[in-house]
Amino acid sequence: MSNIFAANKMAGSRGDVFFIVKNKLQKFSVCLLLVVTVHVCYAQDATKYNKGMVVCATPFASKVGLDILKKGGNAVDAAVAVQFALEVTHPEAGNIGGGGFMVYRSASGKTNTLDFREKAPASAGSKMYQDSAGNIIPDMSLYTHQASGVPGSVDGMVQAHHKYGKLKWADLVQPAINLARNGFKITRKLASALNYDKGQFIKLNPGKTYLLKNDAWKEGDLLVQEDLAKTLELIRDKGREGFYGGLVADEIVAEMKRGNGIMTKNDLGNYHSVWxxxxxxxxxxxxxxxxxxxxxxxxxxxxxxxxxxxxxxxxxxxxxxxxxxxxxxxxxxxxxxxxxxxxxxxxxxxxxxxxxxxxxxxxxxxxxxxxxxxxxxxxxxxIIAGYESDQTTHYSIVDAEGNAVSITTTLNDSFGSHIFVKGAGFLLNNEMDDFSSKPGAPNMFGLVGGKANSIQPGKRMLSSxxxxxxxxxxxxxxxxxxxxxxxxxxxxxxxxxxxxxxxxxxxxxxxxxxxxxxxxxxxxxxxxxxxxxxxxxxxxxxxxxxxxxxxxxxxxxxxxxxxxxxxxxxxxxxxxxxxxx
The missing domain is CATH 3.60.20.40 (Gamma-glutamyltranspeptidase, small (S) subunit)
Incomplete structure (x- = not known):
């Protein structure tokens, strides 16, 4: 029998408490370790794991990934399931409306990477965030419908699964659907984030109620996301077409029209990840x-x-x-x-x-x-000879065979552009801010760039x-x-x-x-x-x-x-x- 470990480390105090659940065969049923730190001192994990491990941003997504590994899935299967589970349980950065990167290493040492970074829409231009005097228009690349690049996460997961996955696609998406429809009890940190951004959600989403409640969110509240569950069902049943075509694509385009956005159905249909x-x-x-x-x-x-x-x-x-x-x-x-x-x-x-x-x-x-x-x-x-001139989430997974996946995925800012797709229930990214809106002008992270990262139609913005x-x-x-x-x-x-x-x-x-x-x-x-x-x-x-x-x-x-x-x-x-x- 195997040992299961799910230590949810909250808040980062010097008195962190770890709960280590051990198998009955190991003499201990529950062991509580209290870490008392003088300068630097740590508790070591008492249980040893060699059949698989998932480390990610929420306990719910981490459990989803581990369950997939236990059902015989490999690291990529678990990664797909975690990606969709994070969309539900970590809305600050988990996403289907954003993009990211995957680094893969097989148990035999073969490596590959998948670029599912967002792309600029076809009608994007190098001066789209500048006024007639060439000045940057405040917040236009951050909190408007024009701030969003064409999402890559769904296509990325489809491509990763097609190349390396073992389990059925539907079985990898279903856990996220369950979390969205049945709800999950939010953590203190998520409650704080939802309360902090409530004003932005209301301001940028007239007529929508996603992630909102009349009173303040508190730890333990149940978060149910029915429209998101319906979107995930379409992705489960139709794969890539469930997001880049059909009803969801229509809802994205309708959302763009409501806010003078520039993303079109052609932009969505033409998006493809790159190995x-x-x-x-x-x-x-x-x-x-x-x-x-x-x-x-x-x-x-x-x-x-x-x-x-x-x-x-x-x-x-x-x-x-x-x-x-x-x-x-x-x-x-x-x-x-x-x-x-x-x-x-x-x-x-x-x-x-x-x-x-x-x-x-x-x-x-x-x-x-x-x-x-x-x-x-x-x-x-x-000088190179011959040369012509915060919010994100990450997860690391290793399976029983030793296949490994390292994935970082993002909406850019915490909760991205803060704009939801009406009817579909997910957030749009604001990754266009990662381009150089103007040579030498800093983006939201204070990073500056030039021609190499200028805005061009169909181009992927630079990432850290x-x-x-x-x-x-x-x-x-x-x-x-x-x-x-x-x-x-x-x-x-x-x-x-x-x-x-x-x-x-x-x-x-x-x-x-x-x-x-x-x-x-x-x-x-x-x-x-x-x-x-x-x-x-x-x-x-x-x-x-x-x-x-x-x-x-x-x-x-x-x-x-x-x-x-x-x-x-x-x-x-x-x-x-x-x-x-």
Whole structure:
């Protein structure tokens, strides 16, 4: 008989409580572990899992994924089921109205990636968010019907299942239908988010009542979504056509007309996901398998790792002033490169091989001076020979055979554009803001870009999503990713360093505090308690400016131990949950 583990880690206090349910054969029926922390101390998972693990944003979706694995489904089957379950239980970012990226590694070591990123509608243009004087029109790329790219999530799940799935499609969608129709009891965090955004929902959705109630939402309230259940039934019964054609497509187009949107039925019918070759590199004997453009995340992650590889980080220690200074200077240079060179490779020549060349990144770090911070104003994108010029969710899954999936998916902002498709019950994304609305103008995450990421019809907008799989000695080692907008890349980067350099287990690596620098603005954003006072003082004397950021990222990851067991890390910053057997 197997052991089932579903530890839902809430709120991230230093007194987190874990409930570990063990099989009766193991002498214990229920074991309660209380974590008492002095600086950094963690409880280890007492149960060992080697038949499968799912780590994602909600306990409901995590259970759905684990149930699929137990029924004989593989990692991709579980991923499809989790994607639709997150649409229901994590409306801030789980979606059928958005898009994302998948990195896949088979048990035999074969890799692939799926780009189901949203695309600009056919009538989109480079100046669509500018007024007649060339100024950016506030919020037009965020909270209007024109803010939405053509969704890719449903097509992505259909394509992933067609290529790798084992179980019947209908069986993978049905759990989400059940959650939508029967309802689920919301968590404290979701209640808070729904109450916070209530005004936006009312303002942008006249005549609709989705995610609204007369009084305030509270933990334990039942959330029922009947229109969404009907939409999911069409996807269950008709697959891709159930979303990109027929009734749902008509409802999307009707919603566009209500708000002067530009997405058409042709845009929906012409959308297709793209299989792309993974971007790979090496860091101290570990093989990094990650997402290529139009994700900037994979390229940037490899650049960051190459930038710090020759330095003795493990000797310096976690979040010491030397470690922080080196990481910040690497991030500063990599994000500068991102602003110029990264975009949709189907529209723009992206110099991937040059950017991930270790020698290039080593040269970029030569201007780094230990005595003082490098002002971002003095850092420009690197010169490449021959070159012509937050809200998201992630899930990591490994099955019994060792197949692994790392998927990051998004609506962009929390709850996307906040605009629902009337009759269909799901939210539209506001991913068009991820394009460069104007060269040099920052998007909602403060990221700047230029020609490589300009708006063009049918083009995919640049992303920071960084779903990643790591090998060691030809064997699966880690599956990792996170939401967090511009902070995604640095959160994944630091989590990997936490394991490889600082010898943390997976939960420790996810739990510890993080920091972030993205070239512009020239500040280090830090979670409270990230850097000790004396270390912070030394950095500030060198010219580094630090600002409190609140929470950075919500990493969900799986580490494969030397003896072949799965060790999950579910981020305590959210309702993230790990389930294994």
């Amino acid at each position: 792309r070759e993974a971007v790979t590199g090496n860091y101290k004997g570990y093989k990094i398998i990650t997402m290529p453009p139009p994700s900037s995340g994979g390229v940037a992650l490899l650049q960051l790792l190459h930038s710090v590889e020759k330095y003795p980080l493990s000797q310096w220690g976690h979040n010491t002033d030397s470690t922080v200074q080196l990481v910040v200077e690497a991030e500063r240079r990599v994000y500068a490169d991102r602003s110029k060179y990264l975009g949709d490779p189907d529209f723009y020549k992206v110099p991937v091989d040059s950017l991930i060349n270790p020698a290039y990144n080593e040269r970029r770090m030569k201007s780094f001076n230990w005595d003082a911070a490098t002002p971002s104003a003095s850092i420009q994108p690197g 999503m960084t779903p990643t799989i790591i090998e060691k000695d030809g064997k699966l080692f880690m599956v990792v990713g996170t939401p967090g907008g511009a902070t995604i890349i640095t959160s994944v980067f630091q989590t990997i360093l936490n394991v490889i350099e600082f010898n943390m287990d997976m939960q420790q690596a996810v739990d510890v505090k993080r920091f972030h620098h993205q070239w512009l603005p020239d500040v280090i954003e830090v979670e409270r308690g990230t850097i000790r006072a004396e270390e912070k003082s030394r950095l500030e004397k060198k010219g580094y400016k630090m600002v409190d950021h609140g929470q950075i990222g919500r990493v969900d990851a799986i580490l494969i131990t030397k003896d072949g067991y799965y060790h999950g890390g579910a981020d305590p910053r959210g309702d993230d949950t790990k389930s294994g057997w």
